[in-house]
Amino acid sequence: MVLTMGELARALDAQCWGDATIRVTGAAEPSAVEPAGPQGGQLAMAMAPKYADQLRPGSIAILAQGMDPAAYGLKAAIFAPRPRLVMAGLTRAFDPGPDIAPGIHPTAVIDPTAQLAEGAAVGPFVVIGADVAIGLGARIGAHASIGRGTRIGQGALIHPGVRIGHGVTAGDRLIVQPGAVIGGDGFSFVTPEESGIEEIRRTLGTRADIRQQHWTRIHSLGGVEIGDDVEIGANATIDRGTIRATRVGRGTKIDNLVMIAHNVVVGSDCLLCSQVGIAGSSVIGDRVVLAGQVGVSDNIQVGSDVIAGGATKIYSRVPAGRVILGNPAVKMETQMEIQKAMRRLPRFAQQLSKLQESVTRLLEKG
The missing domain is CATH 2.160.10.10 (Hexapeptide repeat proteins)
Incomplete structure (x- = not known):
């Protein structure tokens, strides 16, 4: 697909500066863009001054509002009121998609x-x-x-x-x-007697005795239900439900290597980043963001609009709107204070050692 700068600006609902008839043949980083010629040229992604400094005079670019294209010697520019949103439209316009022949x-x-x-x-x-x-x-x-x-x-x-x-x-x-695999069987097994897992959940770690146990599969009779506009990343897995369906709400985006277990409910417009794991029967609200390697224990409720920082481990209910971090998950500001306190521990240990020496000397003199 080849568009002119003017056509592209209209498609992106953005403002065009300079020669609107220049043909746009693709997009690239500023350092890789040559000056536009008679056949057009690639559009530089220069939406901040640190990127725009790499522009060559005579090239074409996307700039942020307030930047001066003349100062960079550009032939034409498109102003982006929200640069990453404009970038989404631009990449969509030039993405040829996979090579799947018609028919x-x-x-x-x-x-x-x-x-x-x-x-x-x-x-x-x-x-x-x-x-x-x-x-x-x-x-x-x-x-x-x-x-x-x-x-x-x-x-x-x-x-x-x-x-x-x-x-x-x-x-x-x-x-x-x-x-990606959608609709594999859930990881559900049971033993004829109380299993070791059930025992330690009940006793919080105490084992009465250890004996042989054999696992029997609980079959997955439920399906998987996925809403409109959902994207599922490479090698992600979504297990089918045991009786009711595992569900993923409309607009949710799932990254590579995410695992969603049986009976999980994920709300609308969530963002699940790489290596997130959600254990069975947990419920995730709407617009939840789980950063990379976040783990959610089974039968947990995570409220809408929660944001969990990378590698957070969620073992208990999270109220709506909370920003959490750490293992176990706590409010992000609390986790930051914990991290500061941990960095101070070596100094506290030294001070305590000196204090002990002083007390010892005082006792010896007394």
């Missing part, structure tokens, strides 16, 4: 009872099971598989190697990155 590849295996709406594109070696329904304009990459009875809405983009199990329901505009 159904001859190597795809599709059950006769499956229903694929108009405009669906199915890549090589895709397997689609019985009674599957795929919405308008869906694109399914090579080697993906979709289990029986699954329903996927319009405009889905299923990247290569995705595994979607049976009985999954997903809304419109679902994006699933390579290697």
